[in-house]
Amino acid sequence: MKTAIVVHGGAWAIPDALAEASVAGVKAVVRAGDAVLKNGGSALDAVEKAVSSLEDDPVFDAGHGAVLNTDGEVELDSIIMDGKTLATGAVSSVRNIANPVRLARAVMEKTEHVMLTDRGANMFAERIGFPAAHDLVTELERKEWEHYKKYVVGVKELFNSQWGHDTVGAVALDSFGNVACATSTGGIRNKMVGRVGDSPIIGSGGYADNRSGAVSCTGHGESILKVTLARLILFHMEQGKSAAVAADTSLQYMGERVQGGGGAIVVSPTGDWAARFTTPRMAWASVKGDVLCYGLNPDEEFKEMLK
Ligand code: GLY
Numbered sequence: 549m550k551t552a553i554v555v556h557g558g559a560w561a562i563p564d565a566l567a568e569a570s571v572a573g574v575k576a577v578v579r580a581g582d583a584v585l586k587n588g589g590s591a592l593d594a595v596e597k598a599v600s601s602l603e604d605d606p607v608f609d610a611g612h613g614a615v616l617n618t619d620g621e622v623e624l625d626s627i628i629m630d631g632k633t634l635a636t637g638a639v640s641s642v643r644n645i646a647n648p649v650r651l652a653r654a655v656m657e658k659t660e661h662v663m664l665t666d667r668g669a670n671m672f673a674e675r676i677g678f679p680a681a682h683d684l685v686t687e688l689e690r691k692e693w694e695h696y697k698k699y700v701v702g703v704k705e706l707f708n709s710q711w712g713h714d715t716v717g718a719v720a721l722d723s724f725g726n727v728a729c730a731t732s733t734g735g736i737r738n739k740m741v742g743r744v745g746d747s748p749i750i751g752s753g754g755y756a757d758n759r760s761g762a763v764s765c766t767g768h769g770e771s772i773l774k775v776t777l778a779r780l781i782l783f784h785m786e787q788g789k790s791a792a793v794a795a796d797t798s799l800q801y802m803g804e805r806v807q808g809g810g811g812a813i814v815v816s817p818t819g820d821w822a823a824r825f826t827t828p829r830m831a832w833a834s835v836k837g838d839v840l841c842y843g844l845n846p847d848e849e850f851k852e853m854l855k
Pocket of ligand 1: 714715733734735736744745746747765766767768769770
């Protein structure tokens with residue numbers, strides 16, 4: 549069976565200064581995830597590899613490079629889900645963790661729960677020997693935060709007016725026919741302390757089910773939560789729509805119903821995939837077979853053959 553993987557580096561108005569690095573980042577990471585699949589690895593291993601690599605890249609809003617809350621601190625959210633069993637792990641509002649997606653997987657595999665939050669998630673991380681990371685804040689983010697904290701506006705206005713990145717994610721189909729998804733984020737700059745967006749919430753920031761497909765979302769979290777965007781996309785696929793039409797239909801619904809922008813990557817159990825967004829830009833890349841596709845601007849798709 550042909551494997552497939554799609555990754556995103558977040559929907560938003562990515563500035564020209566970060567455009568090249570964003571595209572280079574998603575292209576490198578999709579190749580790393582594809583290598584896991586081509587070596588016989590599982591979809592779950594591939595999405596964990598891809599998302600943890602994006603968390604390590606300071607260009608993206610996740611792990612290193614995450615945005616700051618109103619107190620100038622990093623609080624991170626992540627989810628990972630196995631489409632074979634519906635096993636899910638998630639963490640929200642964790643601090644000083646470089647790879648929240650790995651912690652989410654540990655919640656899935658080492659506890660009886662689906663999600664741990666805040667202090668409990670950090671206590672669990674310490675108990676299982678996760679290293680603490682105290683260098684997650686970039687100089688650029690500290691400067692941006694200083695600039696924007698002057699404005700007393702909500703995160704939706706900030707989301708619509710600022711340049712930046714939002715969230716990283718991956719979906720994959722492995723050679724055994726299993727799908728998986730993973731999503732990770734620092735959220736939205738100037739969010740309230742303790743605010744949790746869509747990313748770690750099952751059915752909103754991500755969902756994976758071998759019977760319909762896998763989705764990872766990005767965009768305005770409060771809007772995505774209200775329409776449970778990941779499940780909405782899979783609902784449309786269950787009704788017979790292609791991955792691209794299901795994503796477009798759902799993103800359009802979110803725009804009309806709650807005036808929210810965002811994006812999604814999707815893969816079906818047959819390898820039908822899509823990367824769609826309603827924000828000005830979203831860095832994404834995919835590999836299916838020997839073809840690597842990538843893009844940044846709407847209706848843009850570049851193709852390369854893998855050697
Ligand atoms: N989409 C990420 C967030 O709103 O937190």
